[in-house]
Amino acid sequence: MGFLILDIKDVIKLRRSIRKYKKNPIDISKIVEILEFSIWAPSAHNAMPYYFLIIEDPQVKSELVKKMAEEYENDLEKDQIAEPSRKDIIEESIRKFTAAPIILIPCLSMERMHKYPDKKRQNAEYIMAIQSVSAAIQNFLLVSYTNGFGCCWYCAPLFCQDIVRKVLGIPKDHDPQAFITVGYPDETPSPPSRIEIKKITFKNKWGQSV
């Protein structure tokens, strides 16, 4: 598969979140090839506490996104967002996800993580699992970029995990963490700003500048 040969520093800096895609279909085997690099990210206990679900079937995608939109609309109603703008927000949410050729859903699983009787350590293990999934996602984004794909990491399933599980048959102890939309880019976003490194890095004691 045609990976671009780029310096790692360039890959990290040049990757952008891409939210508009060309309609070209994507061969799922390419996504699996990229996921092969996800699993080489570090993971707590080397447990790889995740599974990946690749959604490419337009009907599955559409059913999923519509069911999620119902829950989203309930939340917006609770936030007292007025009907007309609520409708626009929901339509845009449905549109952006159905327009993505692929949605990758990394699901967190605690089955290979350490088991503890107390809440403090259970919580620490769960956070380690989240961090491990995130590292795998980052590898996916970077390698996708070198392969000419654009991606965006969306948090949407975190707000309706039960619906995502139900529509896709995900077991109840597996937690959908994100939507990673994937496609050939149809936009070239300018780089968003970053907070200066010296403002968020300290030396020896909190608040002491580097």
Ligand SMILES: Cc1cc2nc3c(=O)[nH]c(=O)nc-3n(C[C@H](O)[C@H](O)[C@H](O)COP(=O)(O)O)c2cc1C
């Ligand atoms: C945990 C996480 C959740 C995100 N959720 C969303 C989202 O729901 N919608 C969205 O448009 N972008 C989302 N993003 C993408 C960020 O907005 C994006 O990474 C950030 O603006 C920096 O832009 P860049 O990725 O082009 O550097 C998310 C990113 C992360 C890491």
